[in-house]
Amino acid sequence: MNNTKVTDATLVRDYLDGNENALGALINRHEHRIYSFIYSKVFNKDIAEDIFQDTFIKVIRTLKRGKYNEEGKFLPWVMRISHNLVIDHFRRNKRMPKFDNSGDFNIFSVLSDGSLNAEKQLIKDQIEQDVQELIKELPEDQLEVLTMRIYKDMSFKEISERTGVSINTALGRMRYALINLRKIIEKRNLILTN
């Protein structure tokens, strides 16, 4: 069987039909990419190995339970699972910090690093990505104002000049954009917090 010609979707279907070799082909096809992605976040081969294994255990269980929603996006789906497991890993480590406060005074309690740690950075990236997807659902006029204000950092005066509406209209559109965005988030039960 020539793997390069068979799509992921076909392999998934074959696997669901009971062909165990299809899973081997899927793993073989994507192992490097998924493992490298995990390793690039955790920088430890043993941990990367564990997360890789947990990722595919989850994949296998989801597939066998018939809960996989085929949209021709097998790899992004697996990457998302591994990404979530990487976040879980960092969360666990946060609960069990590696250094211990053995003395009376711990310098780390007064010193803090202002930059985000790996976990928070991952979550922040994910949230920003999700928000970028969500704003696409806004009406065109609101999306335009929101994009100019938030992503292009333009003032409302500049926005009104660019779009040819008054400042008050631009302000109103921004307000409705935020209200609608909140509604979309509520409707989908999303939690976009760090």
Next chain:
Amino acid sequence: MGKIYFKKSSKEETFNQLRPKKETIEFLLNYSKALQVTKFRSMQFDTLLN
């Protein structure tokens, strides 16, 4: 001179070699073969037939 510029960095080489162990893949394939999901009404049960 060319060798200095065109030699792959060790980091790049390491990334290209990154693959999970054969044992891990074998474990996953065996796990898949052993796992059976049984449906009963609205419930699902996982069975590992090892």
